[in-house]
Amino acid sequence: MRRFSKVVTVELKLISRDFLTLFFALAFPVMILLLFGTMYGNEPSEFNDGFGAVDASVPGYICMIIAVTGIMTLPLTLAQYRDRKILKRFMITPVKPMEILLSQLAANTITTFAGMILLLICAKIVFNLHFFGNVLQAIAAFILILLSIFSIGLFIASVSKNAKAATAIAYIIYFPMLFLSGATMPLQMMPESLISISKIIPLTYGVELMKGIWLGSSIADYTTQVLVLGGILLLFATLSVKLFKWE
Secondary structure (H helix, E strand, O other), X not given: OHHHHHHHHHHHHHHHOOHHHHHHHHHHHHHHHHHHHHHHOOOOEHHHOOEOHHHHHHHHHHHHHHHHHHHHHHHHHHHHHHHOOHHHHHOOOXXXXXXHHHHHHHHHHHHHHXXXXXXXXXXXXXXXXXXXXXXXXXXXXXXXHHHHHHHHHHXXXXXXXXXXXXXXXXXXXXXXXXXHOXXXXXXXXXXXXXXXXXXXXXXXXXXXXXXXXXXXXXXXXXXXXXXXXXXXHHHHHHHHHHHOOOO
């Protein structure tokens, strides 16, 4: 356990030196919050079914942070480690390759959590953010969404021949997730053609689930979203285990 905690600490230090990760996980969601929060405020409105714009948008921003760490940081780091033979070298040290993999998951989860806490603090201080749901259900939804998106990141790392390929695949997947899932802009503002496309984007189901629970619905009302996310987790986790190469 001590060895594992040291590895996680090292991974967190490396993440802290990665400008893009810090920007998109910590700064960018807050910037989006301040931009749209200033534009639309947080007064209840019919457009948001009686909720404030910030209250309705923050769940999507949380999913955005999960996508940053799960789709961008996680696979790119593992692909770079494979390219540089770091994973292969760990095979002859007391630190096992599986500990590196788990440390990546832990470090990116901590980064995600830090970004979420920063977002919530800013939303509460500046716009008086409200939470209408059940805390335990929200935590369960957060974990399911995180594991589902992280499984996609592991799959990207598994099938990418090198770091350049992982970067290309991650960008192709991440940016549609960012703009077409409802994470940054409500789907009801988009034309029907884009709404149809959003149905094939995994993060869409995460945004719908988190937003619904955040605004007071029960997780039982989102069986489809839970099943889709669970299916994604099972599928991509299985493929990642079968296809992942350490060297």
